[in-house]
Amino acid sequence: MVYESIFDLPVEKQIFYAVLGFSWTVYLWEAYLSYRQRGVYRSTTHVPQELLKIMDSDTFEKSRLYQLDKSNFGFWSGLYSETEGTLILLLGGIPFLWDVAGSVMIRIGFGSEYEITQSLVFLTLATLFSAFTGLPWSVYNTFVIEEKHGFNQQTLGFFLKDAVKKFIVTQCILLPVTSLLLFIIKIGGDYFFIYAWLFTLAVSLVLVTIYADYIAPLFDKFAPLPEGELKTDIETMAKSISFPLTKVYVVEGSKRSSHSNAYFYGFFKNKRIVLFDTLLEDYSPLNKSGEPQPEQPESEDTSNDSQAKPKNKKQGCNNREILAVLGHELGHWKLGHMVKNIVISQMNSFLCFSLFAVLIGRKELFVAFGFNDSQPTLIGLMIIFQFIFSPYNELLSFCLTVLSRRFEFQADAFARGMGKASELCSALIKLNKDNLGFPVADWLFSMWHYSHPPLLERLRALGSIKQD
Template sequence: MASVHSVDCSPQNLADITCNMSDILNEFWLDKKGGAPSLCCDDVWRSNTDADLSVLQRRIYRSTTHVPQELGKIMDSATFEKSRLYQLDKSNFSFWSGLYSETEGTLILLLGGIPLLWGVAGSLTNRLGFGSEYEITQSLVFLTLATLFSAVTGLPWSLYNTFVIEEKHGFNQQTFGFFLRDALKKFFVTQCILLPVTSLLLYIIKIGGDYFFIYAWLFTLAVSLVLVTIYADYIAPLFDKFTLLPEGELKMDIEAMAKSISFPLTKVYVVEGSKRSSHSNAYFYGFFKNKRIVLFDTLLEDYSPFNKTGEPQPEQPESDETSSEAKAKPKNKKQGCNNPEILAVLGHELGHWKLGHTVKNMIISQMNSFLCFSLFAVLIGRKELFVAFGFNDSQPTLIGLMIIFQFIFSPYNELLSFCLTVLSRRFEFQADAFALNMGKASELYSALIKLNKDNLGFPVADWLFSMWHYSHPPLLERLRALGNVKQD
C-alpha cells in the first residue's frame, strides 16, 4: 500500500524544490543577452513540430479519396468526399493562420512590442492623472490595449473562417451584421469579466506576502466556480436564445433516464445554435442538486419552437437582427438525431457525471493551477527574467504573469495538454461504455455516425496527429468498441 506523506508548501521549500528548474530556465531562456530570442526559437520549434504533424494529416486528406472498405456500410462516397474537402480546407486554414500567429508573436518579442505597449499604457494613465505608483491601473490599460490588438488582428482570420470556409461547406448561418455585433458583444463581455478579475488578482499578489500564491490560487478557484455557475444562465443567453424543451415524450424520457441514475436534473433547455452554425452539440452544467441539460436545436431531428399551448409557432427574428439580415436555413438536407439516439447521446454525457469525470478534471485543473502559482512565486523575483523581455527598470506583476505563464511554462503546457488529451480519450471510451451498459449501444452507434456525417467529420486519421490533437477517439475506434461489446 502506498504511503501518504505531508508536503511542506512554504516559500522556502518551494524554492528548494524548484531550484533545478530555475537553473535550467536561467541557462536556456533567462540569460540577459538572449532570453527573448531563445524563447522565440523554442516557440518556433514547437510550432514546426505541430506543423509536421499537420502535414501528415493533410497527406491523409489528399490521398484518401475513396471510402475505405471498413467504412463502406456507414458512410457513402458523397459524404466522404464532402468531409474530406471540408477538413482539408480547415487544415490549410489552420496552417496559414498559425503561421501568421507565430510570425506576429515572434516579431512582437524581437521588436520589443511588450515593453512598448506597456509604455503606451503608462503614458495614457499619466494623462488621466495616475502616476507610476498606480501599477494596477496601468496594467488594466495595457490589458485592454493588448486584447484590442488581438481582436483586431484576429478579425480577418475569423471572417475568412466563417464566411469562406464554413459558408462554402454549408455550416455558416450568420449574416455579416450578426457576426460583427456578436464579435463586439464578446469583446465587451470579456472586458467586463477580465478587467475586474485581473485587478483583484494583482492586488492579492501585491498584498499577500510570502503566501500570496495560495491566496491567488484560492481567488482563481472561486472565480472559476462563479463563472461556471453563472455562465449558462447569465452570459450564454447574451449570445444565443435558450428555451425550455417542450413537454412531450422526449422530455419525459430524459427526466426518467436522469432519475434512473440519480442525476439531479432540474431543467432541459434547447439553444438555437442554428442561427450561427449547423454544427450540433449537447452538454450539462450546474453544481450539486441543480443540474441542467442543454441540447442544440441542430441535434434534434424534428425540433421547432413551441408556444405555451404546445402549438408550433413561426420563427421570429431576434430583436438584434433585422428581417433583411435573417438568413433562410438550409432545406436541402435533414440532420440531427431521433429521440432514442438523443437519449443515447445524453446517456454518454451523463456517464461523464456518474463516473466522476467532471470532478476529476476540475481537481486536475486546480492542482495544475496551484503548481503554476507556486512556481510563479519562485520565479517572479528574477530580475533577469524581466530584462530578457526588455523591462530593465521595472518588474510589473502583470508582465511577470504573462511571461511566466505564457512563455516560461510553454513546454510544460504542451506536455500537460497532451496528457489531458490522452485522459480525455480514456474518459470518452468510459462514457460510451456507460451508455452501452444502459442498453443504448445500437442507438449510440447510429448517433455517432449521424453526428459525424452532420458535422462532416473525416473518419481517417494519421495515428500521430490523432494521438496529439484528438480529445475524442476517432469514429472508427468508438464504433469498434461499441461493436465488440455488443458481439460479446
C-alpha cells in the same frame, strides 16, 4: 570569424532565445503533424471498405474537402500567428504597449504608482490589438470556409455585432478579475500564491455556475424543452442513475452554425441539460415562448441583420439517439470525470502559482523581455505563465488529451451498459455526417490532437464494427 554560442550570451538573452526557439519548435511540430494529416485527406479519396456500411461516397467526399480546407486554412493562420508573436517579441511590442498604457495614464492624470490601473489599460489595448488582428481570419473562416461547406448561418452584421458583444462581455469579466488578482498578489505577503490560487478557484467555480444562466443567454436564445415524450424520457433516464436534473433547455445554435452539440452544467443538486436545436431531428427555430415555430420563407431583403439565413438542413437525431448521446454525457458525471478534471486543473493551478512565487523576483526574466527598469506584476504573470511555462504546458496538454480519450471510451461504455450501444453508434454516425467529420486520421496527428477518439475506434469499442 568567431561564432558566439547561445551559452556565451547573457542569461537574459539565453532566456529570450530559448523561449523563441521553443515556440518555433512547437509550431514546426504542429505544422508537421498537420502536413501528415493533409496527406491523408489528399490520398484517401475512396470510402475505406470497413466504412461502406456507415458512410456513402458523397458524404465522404464532402467531409474530405471540408477538412482539407480547414487544414489549409489552419496552416496559414498558424503561420501568421507564429510570425506575429515572433515580431512582437523581437521588436519589443510588449514593453512598447506597456509604455503606451503609461502614456494614457499620464493623460488621464495618473502616475506610474498606479500599477494596477496601468495594467488594466495595457490589458485592454492588448485584447483590442488581438481582436483586430484576428478579425480577418475569423471572418474568412466563417464566411468562406464554413459558408462554402454549408455550416454558416450568420449575416456579416450579426457576426460583427456578436464580436463586439463578446469583446465587451469579456472585458467586463476580465478587467475586474485581473485587478483583484493583482491586488491580492500585491498585499498577500509571503503566502500570496495561496490566496491567488484560492481566488482563481472561486472565480472559476462562479463562472461555471453562472455561465449558462446569465452569460450564454446574452448570445443565444435558451428555451425549456417542451413537454412531451423526449423530455419525459430524459427525466426518467436521469432519475435512473440519480442524476439531479432540474431543467432541460434547447439552445438556438442554428442561428450561428448547423454544427450539433449537447452538454450539462451545474453543481451539486442543480444540474441542467442543454440540447442544441441542430441536434434534434427536423429542428425548427424557437419563438419567444420557447415553442417550435415553422420556418419562414427566405426574404429578399437581406439588409436586416436579424433576418436569419435559410437553415442548412441536417439529418439530426431521433429521440432514442438523443437519449443515447445523453447517456454518454451522463456517464461522464456518474464516473466522476468532471470532478477529476476540476481536481487536475486546480492542482496544476496551485503548482503554477507556487512556481510563480519563486520566479517573480528574478529580474533577468523581465530584462529578457525588455523591462529593464520595472517589474510589473501583470507582465510577470504573462512572462512566466505564457513563456517560461510553455514546455510544461505542452506536456500537460498532451497528457490531458490522452486522459480525455480514456474518459470518452469510458463514457461510451457507460451508455452501452445502459443498453444504448446501437442507438449511440447510430447517433455518432449521424453526427459525424452532419458535422462532416472525416473518419480517417494519421495515427500521430490523432494521438497528439484528438481529445475524442476517432469515429472508427469508438464504433469498434461499442461493438458496431469488428476489429480486423
